[in-house]
Amino acid sequence: MVGIKDIAKAAGVSISTVSYALNGSPKVTEQTRKRIQDIAREMNYVPNMAARTLKKQQTNIVGVYLADYGGSFYGELLDGIKRGLATFDYEMIVCSGQRSHLFIPERMVDGAIILDWTFKTEEINLLADRGHPLVVLDREIDRKSVCKVLLDNKGGSTLAISKLAESGSQKVFLVTGADGYDSQERYKTSIKELERFGIDYEVIPGEFTEPSGYRAAETIMAKNPDFPVDIFSFNDEMAVGIYKYFSDRPEKIGREIRLIGFDNIELGTFMDPRLATISYSKHRWGMVAAEKLMQLIKGESTEDEVIYTTFVAGDSFS
Numbered sequence: 001m002v003g004i005k006d007i008a009k010a011a012g013v014s015i016s017t018v019s020y021a022l023n024g025s026p027k028v029t030e031q032t033r034k035r036i037q038d039i040a041r042e043m044n045y046v047p048n049m050a051a052r053t054l055k056k057q058q059t060n061i062v063g064v065y066l067a068d069y070g071g072s073f074y075g076e077l078l079d080g081i082k083r084g085l086a087t088f089d090y091e092m093i094v095c096s097g098q099r100s101h102l103f104i105p106e107r108m109v110d111g112a113i114i115l116d117w118t119f120k121t122e123e124i125n126l127l128a129d130r131g132h133p134l135v136v137l138d139r140e141i142d143r144k145s146v147c148k149v150l151l152d153n154k155g156g157s158t159l160a161i162s163k164l165a166e167s168g169s170q171k172v173f174l175v176t177g178a179d180g181y182d183s184q185e186r187y188k189t190s191i192k193e194l195e196r197f198g199i200d201y202e203v204i205p206g207e208f209t210e211p212s213g214y215r216a217a218e219t220i221m222a223k224n225p226d227f228p229v230d231i232f233s234f235n236d237e238m239a240v241g242i243y244k245y246f247s248d249r250p251e252k253i254g255r256e257i258r259l260i261g262f263d264n265i266e267l268g269t270f271m272d273p274r275l276a277t278i279s280y281s282k283h284r285w286g287m288v289a290a291e292k293l294m295q296l297i298k299g300e301s302t303e304d305e306v307i308y309t310t311f312v313a314g315d316s317f318s
Contacts, residue, residue, distance in 0.1 A: 002043045011039050022047070062293060063109040064094045065101075065116040067178070073237065073263060073282070080286020081113060088294045104132050111297050113137065113289045117180030133296035135289045138181040147292040148304040149285065153185035156278035156309035160232050160260045161193035163276075163311060167258070167318075169230045171200040175216045175242070177208035177234040186234050186262065206238045213241025221249075227256045236261040236268050236277055239316075243271060259316040273315030280309045 004018045011018065013036070020027045021036035028036075064081055066074060078094065085092055090110075095103065101119070103109045104127055111133035114124065121139055128134055128143035135147045164172055174190055177183035187203075194201045204219050206212040213233060220229060229251075233239040239261035243253060251257055254273040261268060264279035285307045295302040 002040075002045045004045075007036065007040050007043060007045060010043065011036050059108060059110055060090050061109050062090060062092050062290075062297075063100070063103050063112040064092050065112055065114045065119055066094060066096050067116045067118050067180070068096060069094070073235070073265060076282035077115070077286045080281075080283035080288075081290045082286075083283075084287035084290025085294070088290075090290075090294065104134075105130070111135070111293050113293055117178060133293060135293045135296070137285070137289060140181070145296060147296060147302050149289045149292055150304075150306055151182060151280060151285070152306050152308045153182050154189045156262060156280070157186045157189035157232075158193055159309065159311045160262070160278055161190055161197070161199075163260065163317065164230055164232065164258075165193075165197040165199060167230075169199055169258075171202070171225070171230065173202050173204055173216075173220050173225075173229065173231045175204045175206045175213065175231060175233040175238050177206055177238070183208070183234055190232060206234065208235050208237055210237050210241040210244070213238030214245045215241070217242045217245035221245075221251075227251070228258050229256065231257065231259045233259065233261045236263040236265040236275060239275055239277070240267060240271070243275075254315045254318060257316075258318070261316075264312055268314070271316070276314035276317035277312050278309050279312045280307050 004015055004022070008015045008018045013032070017028060017032065018036055021033040022040060062085065064078065081092055093103075093109065096116070101123065104112055113135045115137040117138055121141065124134060124136065124141060124146070125143060128141070128146045131145055133145050135149055137149055140148060140150070161172070172194060174187065176187055191201070204216045206216050216238065220231065231242065233242060239259060242259060246253055246257055253259055259276065261275050261277040264277045268275035268277055288305055288307070292302050292305065
């Protein structure tokens with residue numbers, strides 16, 4: 001692997017001169033800088049990011065931690081983060097899995113945005129106590145170097161149950177998600193609101209995935225429910241699975257099956273009938289998270305923020 005010593009030898013200059021030229025220092029002339037950069041390109045020189053990080057104590061990169069990359073949910077969120085970071089000349093790497101957690105304590109990233117229910121809160125607390133700037137999108141943590149940018153799960157779930165109550169619902173099937181903060185908040189709020197309205201309910205476990213939505217629909221119909229069947233799916237991905245199950249059955253969504261989702265993914269606008277859902281701006285969620293993290297990295301004061309939700313009417317529920 002080519003190093004700056006090799007470039008210095010080829011250029012007939014000192015190692016420090018090569019370092020100045022490659023790092024934009026004014027200590028070398030523009031002519032010398034160009035000559036050394038040309039030699040470095042010819043020799044396929046690749047800068048040692050780890051060494052540069054140790055010297056500068058800054059990478060201009062942040063880690064974005066997700067539980068997985070599946071489904072259509074993450075695209076808008078990541079685009080929002082990317083655009084928010086670009087304002088500050090920062091970039092991101094998207095991470096998943098335990099080994100990538102080491103990027104934070106080893107300072108391969110300057111901070112992190114976490115939307116990963118498998119990332120243990122105890123580990124986040126430890127990193128925060130060591131001073132690493134962190135923004136969490138999926139849990140409540142009170143630490144000096146942690147900022148929370150959370151969805152208004154309570155407001156969204158309250159909207160969904162209120163719509164069901166207004167329609168005269170007698171029983172609601174709740175299709176839950178993976179064991180994370182968002183799912184738990186939607187579950188607790190839904191149960192509270194259903195009991196407030198005196199509406200019967202049954203919980204069907206899901207995993208926030210399309211296949212788990214399909215299986216949930218199978219489970220519901222195996223119970224020989226009375227029509228109309230009212231379903232609140234805790235995300236739109238599972239709602240897509242529910243649609244697929246009923247595509248080959250006589251019962252029709254919007255008629256015998258009344259369905260509300262959560263997330264307002266783009267696919268929902270093309271579904272027939274159009275999916276009723278709880279909406280919020282995933283793009284704004286990402287941009288706000290990026291802004292908050294940059295404030296932490298720069299040592300500026302910051303405040304927690306909530307991303308509010310609205311109800312989007314659709315023919316899947318009327």
